[in-house]
Amino acid sequence: MADEIETDRRFATTLARGLSVLRAFRPSDDGLGNAEISERTGIPKSTVSRLTFTLQSLGYLNHARRHDRYRPGPALLALGNMASASISFVDLSAPLMQRLADETGTLALLLVRDHQKMLIVKTWRPRGVASVWLEVGHRLPFNGTSSGHAFLSALPEDSFNQAVTDADGDRGLTPERAQDVRRNGRGQLMTAGFVVTDPDQYFAANIHAVAVPFHSRDLSEPVIFTCGGMPDVLSVSRMQSEVGPKLLSVVQELERMMGQGPSRATWEL
Structure with a gap:
């Protein structure tokens, strides 16, 4: 389906390539050259x-000429802040x-x-406590993360198929593997309301996580x-008995604050 979209006459290839350039940057980068x-x-x-x-030229990238490297520019920052401000739940979720x-x-x-x-x-670090070091802009795979598994589990069927196609086998996410992930994740969402991926399946063994769509x-589409x-610090048993239920409670509180029904009603359809 991705190939069909890209061959549609309405698809702007140059724009898509420009956005791919912006996506190439990572939080740990000290600028990127054209070759990178x-x-x-x-x-x-x-x-x-x-x-x-x-x-x-448009301000979306900065150019340190003496090193011939590019960095995200002020226009990109403004665009991100505008998007964040226009999506109402982001600010509401921050104190929660x-x-x-x-x-926790x-x-x-x-x-x-x-x-x-x-x-x-967005990240929220516990005050006065050391925590894992993940920053805004960091990307995680669908396969082998609680966040990715929760996302795939919460998608409707047509969006799920497109997401798997777009992933193109990234980190072993075959259609068969994706269906297993979805089946297991939906079972967890229906019984507990949150997703905890088996640590044996984690792409990074030193991080445990629990996720709620x-x-x-x-x-x-859902956010996670x-x-x-x-x-x-975060054992499987603690995720199951304490942190997962607390995270679910926060998401449910956010739903009430926004005056909308539970997410469960959306992904159970």
């Missing part, structure tokens, strides 16, 4: 150079998630889908609220 962007995106370097020049982080001593996260990955868009009326921590 080309390697990450698969776009020819000659095309990348035109795209980065245009994005820099900070309270949860403080009470875990890193609380908000993630959205970004093509074939889950993108961290949230369906906002502002968006066409997550609590994560090191295994010695």
